[in-house]
Amino acid sequence: MKLCKLIPISLAAFLLLTGCGSSKSNTEDYLKEENAIMDKMMEEMDKAQNTGSAELDFLNGMIPHHQSAVEMSKSYLEYAGKDGEFKGLAENIISAQNKEIDQMNTMTERFQKAENPDPEKEAAYLEDYRTLMDKHHSSHTAAETSDLEAAFAQGMSMHHQMAVDMAEIILKYTEDEELTQFSQNIITEQEKEIKEMQSYLDKNTDGGNHKH
Template structure:
């Protein structure tokens, strides 16, 4: 009584493949909802990035700023404004509020400059403005990296985790560059 097993095996394989294909993503489905770490990351990174853009605007308006510092400030603005827009889009998609943020004394956020820090930057020009911007932005970027590292370890939203990984890489490169600029000035 030898029966061929191929027809039964073929039916079992077909059923398994059908179930697997039904569970596959085609890329058109929305991503899984964000977890608490993702929401917190977006809520905190928006004002953090906004301040980096503000600091860049301040140094770009100063007289006699080192051209390399001005170029870096332009790069920071160009990178961070689209991230702000994406973070806001995600908060909207996740039906999560953007945290209110009056002033710049955010004790819970590493690397944020105080109003006095921003005033000192605005009052500086030339080499002093260049140096102060670099010193402040190093501290600011270190804070962003710390927040991004938390997102990488605790986040669940693929896009937010990928952004955090990009922030870590990009801002660490900029920190290294800023330290070199300070050392050569």
């Protein structure tokens, strides 16, 4: 018989809040992890350029971007526990984006073997990419909420929007069928998830603060 079942109800309730059978739930700690993940991602993405191929530049930026989405989702699940509002969404992000990372690694190998540099196209792509990165650097602000669900939704919505923007840029510079379909899928799926998170924020937050 589990220890929790033998404890009086009042004490069991206290232990539930402090760790017996529960996940971490401190929003400030979650946000610290999210910010560390985002900082690491931006550092990796800033390095992803100058391969001679716009397609490779895109993949070298999108892979760490996907990895950070997976890490943010795992962090959220650790803090939210089994009853988290976005448990299903976070699990789907982990599953879907891990598969997409595998696909991007395979595409990366294919583009590297092609050895078909196009510096002019790459330069145009990188100009758009750097403009996008500057925009997201300047617009990114830490979530101002004590609600874990809102914190995750705000952070992941911004993160998803960056992926959508990146995918829209590469579509201007690639004729590769697989990469085109891959990028279009990112736009479709992540815009859908942005709407889901934004719907929660519209209903449950007021100026970044949780509604009581």
